[in-house]
Amino acid sequence: MADVTDMRGFIRCLEEMGEIKKLQGADLRLEVGALTERAADKEGPALLFSHFKGYPEGFRVISNAFRTCRRTAPAMGLPTDLKGVDFLYAWRKKLAAFKPVPVEQVEGGPILENQMAEHEVDLYKFPTPLWHELDGGPYLGTGCGVITKDPENGRINIGTYRVMIQEKNKVSVKMNMGKHGRLAFERSRAAGKPLPVAITLGQGPSVFLAAQMPLPPDVNEYEFAGFLQGSPVPVVRGAVTGLPIPANAEVVLEGEMPPMRDEEMPREGPFGEWPGYFTDANVGETPVMVVKRVYYRNDPIILGAPPLKPPSSYLPIPLGAATLWEQLEKAGVPDVRGVWGFVYGGQPGPFTVISIHQRYAGHSKQALLVAAGARAGAYGGKFVVVVDDDIDITNAAEVIWAVATRCYVRDGIDLVKSVWASVCEPAMPPEERSPRGYTSDRVLIDACRPYKWLEQFPAVNAFTKEFKDEVERKWKI
Ligand SMILES: Cc1cc2nc3c(=O)[nH]c(=O)nc-3n(C[C@H](O)[C@H](O)[C@H](O)COP(=O)(O)O)c2cc1C
Numbered sequence: 001m002a003d004v005t006d007m008r009g010f011i012r013c014l015e016e017m018g019e020i021k022k023l024q025g026a027d028l029r030l031e032v033g034a035l036t037e038r039a040a041d042k043e044g045p046a047l048l049f050s051h052f053k054g055y056p057e058g059f060r061v062i063s064n065a066f067r068t069c070r071r072t073a074p075a076m077g078l079p080t081d082l083k084g085v086d087f088l089y090a091w092r093k094k095l096a097a098f099k100p101v102p103v104e105q106v107e108g109g110p111i112l113e114n115q116m117a118e119h120e121v122d123l124y125k126f127p128t129p130l131w132h133e134l135d136g137g138p139y140l141g142t143g144c145g146v147i148t149k150d151p152e153n154g155r156i157n158i159g160t161y162r163v164m165i166q167e168k169n170k171v172s173v174k175m176n177m178g179k180h181g182r183l184a185f186e187r188s189r190a191a192g193k194p195l196p197v198a199i200t201l202g203q204g205p206s207v208f209l210a211a212q213m214p215l216p217p218d219v220n221e222y223e224f225a226g227f228l229q230g231s232p233v234p235v236v237r238g239a240v241t242g243l244p245i246p247a248n249a250e251v252v253l254e255g256e257m258p259p260m261r262d263e264e265m266p267r268e269g270p271f272g273e274w275p276g277y278f279t280d281a282n283v284g285e286t287p288v289m290v291v292k293r294v295y296y297r298n299d300p301i302i303l304g305a306p307p308l309k310p311p312s313s314y315l316p317i318p319l320g321a322a323t324l325w326e327q328l329e330k331a332g333v334p335d336v337r338g339v340w341g342f343v344y345g346g347q348p349g350p351f352t353v354i355s356i357h358q359r360y361a362g363h364s365k366q367a368l369l370v371a372a373g374a375r376a377g378a379y380g381g382k383f384v385v386v387v388d389d390d391i392d393i394t395n396a397a398e399v400i401w402a403v404a405t406r407c408y409v410r411d412g413i414d415l416v417k418s419v420w421a422s423v424c425e426p427a428m429p430p431e432e433r434s435p436r437g438y439t440s441d442r443v444l445i446d447a448c449r450p451y452k453w454l455e456q457f458p459a460v461n462a463f464t465k466e467f468k469d470e471v472e473r474k475w476k477i
């Protein structure tokens with residue numbers, strides 16, 4: 001299999017797998033976003049767009065790159081034949097085996113092939129699709145990595161934060177409160193200093209996967225990406241900032257974020273976000289980066305990973321559920337057989353489902369309480385459902401069947417108020433939104449058969465899958 005340590009190697013790998021389609025001349029304003037959405041809806045191929053009207057022929061955009069487990073697996077160092085909960089389990093085990101792979105400092109690389117000096121910077125030279133019809137501006141950065149160095153502890157961080165072009169040499173970078181890039185910005189702002197920033201807009205797939213994951217603050221995303229791809233990420237020092245930038249990236253912006261006051265921050269958004277709505281239009285919340293240099297490879301490829309209306313996504317499955325699964329077991333909830341989410345971004349999201357093999361009275365409630373409070377489940381959660389392990393938690397209809405038939409409402413539903421919410425929560429009343437952040441409530445749904453009288457619970461009126469497979473084979477229906 002091709003080496004997947006940069007975007008081009010990844011594309012060769014997708015070609016070998018027959019998982020990519022090349023489209024020439026699609027319209028950036030009307031067609032690229034809609035084609036990306038349709039391809040994601042049908043779990044179709046990755047799309048590589050080129051030949052945009054008004055742009056050099058070689059300037060390309062790739063989207064829908066990670067929509068299937070088969071395509072994402074090579075970038076995670078996982079086998080390509082796993083799906084659903086099995087894939088999630090393998091991912092969980094991979095995460096648990098993490099050992100940092102330090103970067104390789106190099107002196108040159110393809111990213112230095114072309115440069116725009118400070119007075120030449122013009123971000124409109126790159127093809128930027130209108131990803132969703134009502135987006136508040138051109139989002140050049142969706143599948144990007146925002147590279148910062150914390151002024152206090154010197155830690156390098158890469159985070160995927162949406163990047164909107166404001167002017168030809170200015171972008172807004174929506175690092176939400178608490179995100180690692182934002183913490184670095186707030187520290188340099190408090191000291192009255194600009195924060196040096198570099199943004200990679202097309203890079204090895206493992207670097208993107210690391211950048212969009214909620215990794216702990218002491219994990220360097222480059223070192224995590226190196227672990228995933230099984231080799232160090234080669235980096236060069238950016239001439240303007242001194243920050244490490246991937247030597248084999250496609251496009252990198254370098255510059256700084258001035259220590260702007262909130263009231264100086266421009267309008268940003270709305271943007272089509274992962275819950276499936278245009279949310280989050282804001283003024284006075286989003287830091288601005290002044291771009292002082294642009295580097296790009298010959299015929300650069302920008303990675304588009306726009307959030308989409310569920311059940312579509314830029315990811316194949318709710319990968320963040322693997323972290324919640326680990327946290328449940330670490331908190332002492334035994335026999336968790338799987339965790340899933342139906343409306344997800346990097347987190348399992350507002351509809352999370354857990355399956356357990358019940359061991360004792362209260363086991364199912366324990367799972368619900370921990371899931372609602374654990375780091376990976378608390379942020380942006382809303383409904384948490386626990387089911388027995390005969391339910392296929394990746395199948396929404398089966399989950400609903402379990403809720404409809406096994407939940408005894410009087411005992412099975414609990415409400416927890418004022419838990420940590422996501423800024424993307426569409427149902428939050430405007431008057432409850434505040435720059436200090438917001439909270440929302442949780443509904444805990446116990447859809448397990450009651451442990452106390454499990455043996456008397458009516459038996460399920462279906463033959464086993466194995467027996468049905470056998471008779472199907474025999475009778476060829
Ligand atoms: C396409 C895409 C867009 C995202 N946009 C944002 C964003 O605008 N703001 C934000 O705070 N997080 C955004 N995220 C989620 C962050 O990437 C994620 O929380 C990540 O953990 C941040 O890195 P950090 O933990 O190092 O701060 C986005 C993720 C993806 C995949």
Ligand SMILES: [Mn+2]
Pocket residue numbers: 157158159180215216217219221
């Ligand atoms: Mn981080």
